[in-house]
Amino acid sequence: MLRGLWKLSWIELKVFLREPMGAIGTILVPVLIFVLIGRALGDRLSPPDLAHSGFIQTGFPVLASLFIAISAVLSLVTIIAIYREGGILKRLRATPLRPQAILTAHVIVKLLLTAATLVLMVLAGKRYYPVGIHAPLAGFTLALLVATWSIVSIGFLIASIIPTARFAQPVGAVLLYPLLGISGLFVAVASLPPALRAVARVSPFTYAASLLAGIWNGESWSAHIGDVAALVVIFAVFTALSAKVFRWE
């Protein structure tokens, strides 16, 4: 059904890695920031008492991971905008490639890069985290992929609305970072003002933060089935919405 999907994904991955700025920005920068902040916080990250897990133990890795997700989505939005402006989407659409395959290929590439960045980040930052926490890396990666996949659907909506590629990054950032701010990572959703609380309830970041924090702390997936379900519903709604307004040229 999705003829050419794997070949296109492979080509898009290579094409992406050939652009030094893109590759450095999405992979190296998050890893570097993580390591630097980890060093600065060094002592506090490895307290002997592991009973409580506050922001530094749990919130920080979750925040760093969501930054990876956001940068992946922003990069995707920019690429889609550039491809539309340059007539690349139009050209690909005039082949037996289904439109879904073109977008799916980009999502696959972004998810791969997100997973790679996360693994690199955790490995590089490992020494700042005491073994006692034993965050399940595989499960956490999977949780981040589910979260990213859901946030991507907002990315498609942004990509559908913005007029040119130049607006992709700023518009995306202005929309996505505040959502991260009210995700419950910093302030509990319940103590937000009502208007913000309503936004937080439909934002994938809220459920992503809850899911990631839970998995990081070794909780089971079944305890977070509600978060996963919410992320899936948000993905379905935003994807349907962007399918309505998406412009190919």
Added chain:
Amino acid sequence: MQVENPAVPEFEPFLAPPAASRAVIRVANLRKTYGRTVAVDDVSFEVNDGEIFGLIGPNGAGKTTTMECVEGARKPDHGTVSVLGLHPFRDAYKLQDRIGVQLQEAQLQKRIKVWEAMDLWVSLYRRQREEGEHLLEQLGLGDKRNSWFMNLSGGQKQRLFIALALINDPEVVFLDELTTGLDPQARRAIWELVRGIRERGKTVFLTTHLMEEAERLCDRVAIIERGRIIDVDTPQRLVDRHCPERTVLLATGDPNAEGRLRAIAGIDEVARSGERFTMQGRGEDFVTQVIHCLSENRIRVTDFRTISPNLEDVFLKLTGHSIRD
């Protein structure tokens, strides 16, 4: 005025069935609007099997919209289109395997390599990798196979797009503003390639705003202006029909020349500036008449030139303005 010209490629009238049954593209009463702007208005034409058919007109005349409606990339508001007997919109995926498309101002990923693009197209159309390599060689891109798309010249990009458009061995090839932005040398090379496509028995449907391109390349052209087709025919017949006048320029010191020249049958106008004469007349015969007059009267000339009208003049005549405006 009906003028027969041996240079016009005539289809054998007794062997071939009537043109209508050899049409691979049929467009009838096509109409497409964008908001209040009427881009294409009641356009009808047919493209015959094995010919190079050009849709010519200035930018914004509706060429690309018409072509995109025929390809199935756009849905017309009104009218019928059939390509190879298929409906471009309903049978879009079936049709895709039988046509090749080159889009105006299309791009590929900046850093995709030439061979990767070809490889992708090969897999999309389920062809053999060797066919793709062969096409790249044929189009002179063999030594560019490892280059990034962004590093190709304009001509090389267009050749790559032609190669991609040909990968599925299509029966009909659509070329939209193929040589826009290319230098004259690259343009001529591309024309040769397009003639090559026709020689392989394919039908070519192209758009251009370059009258020279249409004149040199197309078997038949349709002139489109403000969304309407004004006339369809071979370039030569269009010129003969709409611009039968011929101009002869000559220079002579013979004092009797003016009187003799003015006596030529069919002459419309003689303008003189010193020893130089500019004469206008009608029909293919006119130039012969002038030469005849010169030799009969032993008029010595130091310069002799003829100016034949071309499609550009036809366009000017039909629309009242130049295509470059």
